[in-house]
Amino acid sequence: MFLAIEWTSAAFHAFLFAADGTLLGQRQEARGVNHITDGAFETALREIVGDWAAEVGRIYLSGMITSRNGWVETPYAQAPASLTDIAARTVVRHIDGLPPLVFLPGVSVRDPLPDMIRGEELKVFGAMGQSSGLVALPGAHTKWVAVKDGRIEQFATYMSGEITALLKSNSLVGKLIPAQSADNPEAFLRGVRLARDRRIGGHILRRIFSARSLVLFEDLPPADISDYLSGLMIGAEINEVIGEYNSPDKQVRLIGAPALCQRYSLALLEAGMTSTVADNAGIAAFQALRLSHAFY
Amino acid sequence: MFLAIEWTSAAFHAFLFAADGTLLGQRQEARGVNHITDGAFETALREIVGDWAAEVGRIYLSGMITSRNGWVETPYAQAPASLTDIAARTVVRHIDGLPPLVFLPGVSVRDPLPDMIRGEELKVFGAMGQSSGLVALPGAHTKWVAVKDGRIEQFATYMSGEITALLKSNSLVGKLIPAQSADNPEAFLRGVRLARDRRIGGHILRRIFSARSLVLFEDLPPADISDYLSGLMIGAEINEVIGEYNSPDKQVRLIGAPALCQRYSLALLEAGMTSTVADNAGIAAFQALRLSHAFY
Structure with a gap:
């Protein structure tokens, strides 16, 4: 089994998977990175999914939890970036009593203007697989992402x-x-x-x-x-x-x-x-x- | 002598003129239309320029004071509009103990989108005289006005x-x-x-x-x-x-x-x-x- 966590500014969303990728359960709480004070991320993780953490082989973390204001900052994978590029730039932390914590990177572009995503890139890979096309992630800051053969080629944030x-x-x-x-x-x-x-x-x-x-x-x-x-x-x-x-x-x-x-x-x-x-x-x-x- | 008042949403600005147009004095207060409660416009006018009002032949009022939320609503002069068109659409009110109050209209356009100004049109006429050109009135809602031969032809509000x-x-x-x-x-x-x-x-x-x-x-x-x-x-x-x-x-x-x-x-x-x-x-x-x- 493994555990995956989308930890954004606003929310905490955990997914429990079997080793073969079958989804076994999920939990969501409004305890986003912005709501955690004094860097008490480990405490929050244990409170919300401590029982699951004891049973899994590793925990993936994605989203703003990997930013400068999060728990462990990961360097951006620079576009064009594939899921393999993401996997290659993870930062692993070992904490007593927890399985390895695998912090995933975000993706950045520098040209023609700098831009960055943390967490959205995974959804893009999940939605697009190895295909090509234009993806939009509507929200307060909508991201428009151009994907080619399963790689994020270019993107921009529209406010x-x-x-x-x-x-x-x-x-x-x-x-x-x-x-x-x-x-x-x-x-x-x-x-x-x-x-x-x-x-x-x-x-x-x-x-x-x-x-x-x-x-x-x-x-x-x-x-x-x-x-x-x-x-x-x-x-x-x-x-x-x-x-x-x-x-x-x-x-x-x-x-x-x-x-x-x-x-x-x-x-x-x-x-x-x-x-x-x-x-x-x-x-x-x-x-x-x-x-x-x-x-x- | 005559008195002219620019009474906007945010401020009250009075100008005292001699009959020949010489500026004799001015007063400004942060008592805009939005600050006057219960429609107490006459009270405010008397408080700020009561001494001047007793001496002049008439009082011109321009700006949001002539809007639906002001004292006396005047119909818009529709563009293209000249200073003469403005003068032709004034609304005069007579109040005991005050000289005639001459409420000036704003200017509206309907095409390609409706837009309106109340007060800015006078500044445009003042700045442009009988000439032609593009005028900008920078502010929170900047107005761009196209003037031709002393007439406001077209304008738009940029927020x-x-x-x-x-x-x-x-x-x-x-x-x-x-x-x-x-x-x-x-x-x-x-x-x-x-x-x-x-x-x-x-x-x-x-x-x-x-x-x-x-x-x-x-x-x-x-x-x-x-x-x-x-x-x-x-x-x-x-x-x-x-x-x-x-x-x-x-x-x-x-x-x-x-x-x-x-x-x-x-x-x-x-x-x-x-x-x-x-x-x-x-x-x-x-x-x-x-x-x-x-x-x-």
Whole structure:
């Protein structure tokens, strides 16, 4: 048996595997790296999965737990990087009463701008196997990753999700949003279409104010502002991705929360692209990692 | 004598003029429309300039005081709009013990997206007279206004300033900004140049994360993040303006706070455009308004 842990800034997620890669159990807690004080990572690990740790041959750790602010910092594997490159750059720690702790590296790119991922790379490998294509991991900081033959070739972080949240909660355009409103996919799509409308010059900075001006001219109901803004930002992000990758694949693999992936699917369709959602990509990656020759 | 008041969301600014347009005095207080509760605008007016009000023939009011959230809402003059069009759409109120109150309209555009200004239009008229060109009013919501022969033809609001402030104060990229740091024009220009670098695909959403990743890879000192972000956003805004106005004038008239105008000047130079700063544009507009035939 082996144990694999996705330990992000916000959460702790453990997977217990049989030696052949069969998933035997999983546990999740909201005890992310950012919630652990005084570096008490070992204590948290023992509290959450101490019983499992006693039974396994090794423990893999991935995510922000391997960053400068985590438990053991691992150097980045530089893109292009395969799962084998990841395996080759692990840092192993031995602690009394625990099986070997295998800290996995993140992946970095330096050109044309530096960027880095820690944890997402495993999901990408799990979702893509040895295939090629464009992967998106929607979230506050959406990562867009270009994969070729099972190697991460290039990627970039788009901060649209966090900026949208800031605009909704704390800006002039957010002020008119009612406290409660139902999701409206039509309002979302209206935002996406506006982001793509090339009859209007400029990009997102030129368009955001319309979330207020349309309301003042009674052309957008306040209940729709939130979805409209979300569509505007995700639509703009997809435009930028198309700009960055020049002629990207018409097919995108999505990894993330179902509701958010659904929004990206809708916006991608507007841009003439299709998408599929990868389930359990992290689990598949840990299975592949354990079974890869690099670990024997 | 006449009295003119710029009453914005944030501030109250009064100008006392002689009949021939000579400025006799001015007073400013941080009692903007947003600070007045229970609609007590008359009380505030009397408190701040009651002595002047007793001596003048009329009082002009401009800015958010004429909006739905202000004292007396005036209908927008629709662009293209001249100072004469503004004068033709004033709303006059008579209140015992005060001279006639002349509420000035704002200006709206509807196409390709609705937008509106209240107060800025007077500064634009004051700065431009009967000439033509591109005007920028830098601020949290920067307005870019195209003027032709003394008429406001088209304009748009760019929310870059507010988004930059949100990013600095409350986001992942803002977290590493030290509490105190000196202005660094080189860091600002680095951001402007990155915004303009077309070797990198995408626009602002693709670039913002570099304010964090460059720091993590020790290629940007934390003390420079704030200026770098500011340059990135103002540079992106100018790119969008160039996109919107296709081939804009190479010369831009700036109206606003000197330090911020200075930043716009630097960023415009990087884009191959020059700029001049208009001083006292609001005063010039009130003078022109009072002297225009529309008021006799």
